[in-house]
Amino acid sequence: MADPATYRPAPGTIPDAPGVYRFRDPSGRVIYVGKAKSLRSRLNSYFGDLWHLHQRTQQMVTTAASVDWVTVGSEVEALQLEYSWIKEYDPRFNVKYRDDKSYPFLAVTLDEEYPRLQVMRGAKRKGVRYFGPYSHAWAIRETLDLLLRVFPARTCSSGVFKRAGQIGRPCLLGDIGKCSAPCVGRVSVEEHRDIVLDFCDFMAGRTDAMVKRLEREMMAASQELEFERAARLRDDLVALRRAMEKQTVVLGDGTDADVVAFAEDPLEAAVQVFHVRGGRVRGQRGWVVEKVEDLSTGDLVHHFCSQVYGGEHGESDVPREMLVPALPADADALADWLTQHRGSRVSLRVPQRGDKKALLETVARNAAEVLTRHKLRRSGDLTTRSKALEEIAEALGMSTAPLRIECYDVSQIQGTDVVASMVVFEDGLARKSEYRRFAVRGATDDLSALSEVLRRRFARYIEARAEIGELDAEETPGIDPTTGKPRKFAYPPQLVVVDGGQPQVAAAAAVLADLGIDDVALCGLAKRLEEVWLPGDDFPVILPRASEGLYLLQRLRDEAHRFAITFHRQRRSKRMITSGLDGVPGLGEVRRKALLRQFGSLKRLAAATPEEIAEVPGIGRRTAEAIVAALNAPAEPTP
Numbered sequence: 001m002a003d004p005a006t007y008r009p010a011p012g013t014i015p016d017a018p019g020v021y022r023f024r025d026p027s028g029r030v031i032y033v034g035k036a037k038s039l040r041s042r043l044n045s046y047f048g049d050l051w052h053l054h055q056r057t058q059q060m061v062t063t064a065a066s067v068d069w070v071t072v073g074s075e076v077e078a079l080q081l082e083y084s085w086i087k088e089y090d091p092r093f094n095v096k097y098r099d100d101k102s103y104p105f106l107a108v109t110l111d112e113e114y115p116r117l118q119v120m121r122g123a124k125r126k127g128v129r130y131f132g133p134y135s136h137a138w139a140i141r142e143t144l145d146l147l148l149r150v151f152p153a154r155t156c157s158s159g160v161f162k163r164a165g166q167i168g169r170p171c172l173l174g175d176i177g178k179c180s181a182p183c184v185g186r187v188s189v190e191e192h193r194d195i196v197l198d199f200c201d202f203m204a205g206r207t208d209a210m211v212k213r214l215e216r217e218m219m220a221a222s223q224e225l226e227f228e229r230a231a232r233l234r235d236d237l238v239a240l241r242r243a244m245e246k247q248t249v250v251l252g253d254g255t256d257a258d259v260v261a262f263a264e265d266p267l268e269a270a271v272q273v274f275h276v277r278g279g280r281v282r283g284q285r286g287w288v289v290e291k292v293e294d295l296s297t298g299d300l301v302h303h304f305c306s307q308v309y310g311g312e313h314g315e316s317d318v319p320r321e322m323l324v325p326a327l328p329a330d331a332d333a334l335a336d337w338l339t340q341h342r343g344s345r346v347s348l349r350v351p352q353r354g355d356k357k358a359l360l361e362t363v364a365r366n367a368a369e370v371l372t373r374h375k376l377r378r379s380g381d382l383t384t385r386s387k388a389l390e391e392i393a394e395a396l397g398m399s400t401a402p403l404r405i406e407c408y409d410v411s412q413i414q415g416t417d418v419v420a421s422m423v424v425f426e427d428g429l430a431r432k433s434e435y436r437r438f439a440v441r442g443a444t445d446d447l448s449a450l451s452e453v454l455r456r457r458f459a460r461y462i463e464a465r466a467e468i469g470e471l472d473a474e475e476t477p478g479i480d481p482t483t484g485k486p487r488k489f490a491y492p493p494q495l496v497v498v499d500g501g502q503p504q505v506a507a508a509a510a511v512l513a514d515l516g517i518d519d520v521a522l523c524g525l526a527k528r529l530e531e532v533w534l535p536g537d538d539f540p541v542i543l544p545r546a547s548e549g550l551y552l553l554q555r556l557r558d559e560a561h562r563f564a565i566t567f568h569r570q571r572r573s574k575r576m577i578t579s580g581l582d583g584v585p586g587l588g589e590v591r592r593k594a595l596l597r598q599f600g601s602l603k604r605l606a607a608a609t610p611e612e613i614a615e616v617p618g619i620g621r622r623t624a625e626a627i628v629a630a631l632n633a634p635a636e637p638t639p
Contacts, residue, residue, distance in 0.1 A: 004061045008047045014040040014069070020081045021069035022089070023060065030089035032060050035082040037330065039069050057294065059545070060093045075333030076340070083306050095289050095303045105283075106131040106140045108200055113189060114182050115196040117144060117155050130317075131203045131282060148178040150214075150236040151199035153192065155179065203282075211237065255279055255356075257321035261364035262300050263371040265554065266530050267291060267545055269300055270371035272363050273308075275319070286367070288374050290545070302328035305348075309338060318342035323351050323360055375555065384548055385428030391549030392495070395532065395541050398521050402494035403427060406457075408508075409499040409560035410440070410449045411567070420453040421564035424493070425556055437567045447507045450498060454511045461492055462515065492520060499557050501526035501540075502533050509535035525557045584626045591618050595627075606631035 019039045023032040036042035046053070046061050053061070072078050086094055107120035111127025119140050124130060144155065154161065156171060156179075164170055164183040174181035182192040202210050218233035259274045269291055275283040295303075301324045309318050318341050328334060331348050338346040351357040389401035405425045412418040418441075424434035438456065440449045496512075498504045505524040512520060523541075524533040530550060531540035543550040598616045599605040605613070605627070613624035 004047050004050070004064070007064070007066045009043065009067065014043050015071050016040040017071045018073075018075050018078050019069050019071040020078050020085060021067060022085065022091075023064040023093075024066045024068070025063055026065040028066075030085070030091050031064060032091050032093040033082055033085045033089065035075075035078040037075055037078075039071065043067065043069070063093075075330050076337045079306055079330075079333060079337045086307065095291065095295070095300075095307075104140055106143070106203070108196060110196070114154050114161070114192055116157075116161075117148075117153050117196075117199070129200060145178075146239045147199065147202070148173070149239050151195050151202070152178055152180040153196045153199055154182060156183075255321060256319045257323050257356075258319045259323045259356075259359050259363050260301065260304060261325055261360055261367045262297055263364065263367040264291065264297075264300070265371070265375075265558075266527075267550070267554070268371065268374070269295075270367045270374065271300070271304060272367040272370060273304075274359065274363050276359075277319075284366075286370050288370065297326040298328040298331075301326060302330060302334060305334055305338060309341060318346060320344070320346060322346065322348045323356055324348065325360065325364065326350060375551065385552075388548035388552040389428055391543070391547055392552065395543055395549060396495070396521055396523055396534065398494070400494070402521065404493045405495045405497060405556060406493040407497040407499070407556040407560040408450060408453060409557070409564040410446045410453070411561075411564040412446070412449065418449050419564060419567045420449055421560050421567060422453070422457060423556065423560045423563055425552070428552060430559060435563060437563070446500070447503060450500075450504055451507050451511050454496075454508055455515065458512065458515050458517055461517075492517075495521045495523070497553060497556050497560075498522075498524045499527075499560055500524050501531065505533045505535055523553075525553050527557075530554070584623065584630050587623060587627070591616075591623075594618060 016038050018035075018037050020033065020035045021039060021043060022030045025031050034042070046057070046067075050058055050062075070081065072081060105120050105124075107118055108129045108131075109116045109118070109127070110129055111125075120128070120130070148155070152173075155173065156164070160171060161183050164174075164181075168184055170179065170181035170184050170186070173179035174184070174186070180187040180192055180195060182189070187195070198210070214233055214237050218230050218237065221227075221230035221233060255276055256278065257276045259276060261272055263270045267290065269289050271287045271289065273285050274281050275285075305322065318338050320342075322335075322338070327348065327350060335346055335348045338348070351360055386401075389403075392398075393401045403426060407423050407425075408420060410418065410420045418439075420438040420440055422436040422438070424431045426434075436457070438453045440452055442448075442452055496508065498508050501524055505522060508522055508524075512518075512522065522535055525531070526533060526540070529540075530543075530545075532543060532550075532553065533540050543553075594616050595605055595613070599608060608628075610621065610624040610628055613619055613627055614621050619627075
């Protein structure tokens, strides 16, 4: 591990100007590329106290052996150089937007004499127009099958096209009217290209003009008594409308935008983008990226825009509008850079209301589901779970992998409604039937609450162990002979995890020592840097950021937090609806819940008039007046 002080630039040598910098390892390989509006301010931030840096940034600066930089004239130039260097060096510590899968596109090869419609994957090619991406290749083929009767363009390969021209006979698609058969001269080069360009216009969103044109031609054919042609145009209209139904209108103003949203945890971020063209969702893409720095949502937006839209031939992919959840610090420069790539103005903004905000929330839900599936995919594999348990055992100095792990978390608001949760993982999987919730009454802070919960849980374990010691030889330990079900708290964990750092671990260790529990391992997982703390240690254990063991500990901590906060909200909601309403006659639990749904809080309910309250189903005028009187009664004087 290198000391950053050994390669820190001399004072005064770093310019106070925009630029791009590179960190290199001892062999000279570039491991990180970054840009800054002020190189001096940004680089100095890397050479402060190591313990104040994000854990991943710590790893980067201690891996590096040197740093250099290049100054540029503006932030826009810095963005371009940063993109070029990331593509050139592929630094290991930079966020990399690589597809979580290969998405297919509907491609039109406009660079060929007879353009072809086909499914394409991989890198984009100059002279080819792309539509999509689509979720599945079959979705493209289904769309093509509908549209080929209206736009009978070539779809065959070069070999098939050449062979058909040699033998003078078209393929089956030419015979059934789904190809205009340019291979045998049924249409000229110009006529076939016009068919292809009409297809591109339709896919680009100019659908209304196409439909109106076909309707006019159908009516004209009908008036001229060309009923066969009118019927064919009618069927073409049906096919167009069916294809349009598959592309739902989400924005009614014909917006061309990419809608980007993120779901993240301390180690990874899932990114989803919906491509909206002409108000319709034309495609969708997704990534799961590693977070190698302490990145805000705005930083993720910066990395996304600078890497996804910076391709050599990707200028046509830049939309007129970027809808994002947060603006990066260099939003103006980023918009100018995207404008240069597009050739016309690009706006970067956060939607505040209406359909665009609703669509952004939909994309965010998709990103959250992708991140959840990604993490569950790792945890669902038996080999991965075994590896995670072995890594935890090795990091904590345990002789065997922990089969049963219990994690505890406390939830409160300024000492009120203090609750705690216990979640159980067995063999790396959640055992929800073993979860427990605790209402804490004798504590006012997290440490005392955690101590009380652990004392209650392990006191029950000691009692259960004493009962097991009194069983007859034929009775099964841990099983209640009267019910045949496992005894509560009869099975001890091999590892206890607490949500927190050194203070929480010390409090938990004191309780276990006081109860004489010496066969249960203990650790804490701190949120800020994902550090693992052990009892009595002055420094934490740092697990690698890609460690399966760290993923499992994070899932435990997050599940305990979710379980605790859910219980806390339930208790607060119940207390809010019952306090002040207990003395109102005829007001049961169902009506109290209806009042809370209608008004949202007791404060709003107290400010309402009897007429407004009486509008709630089940609440009469007399009951409404009693509610107002109960909630607005003067407080009794304190003696």
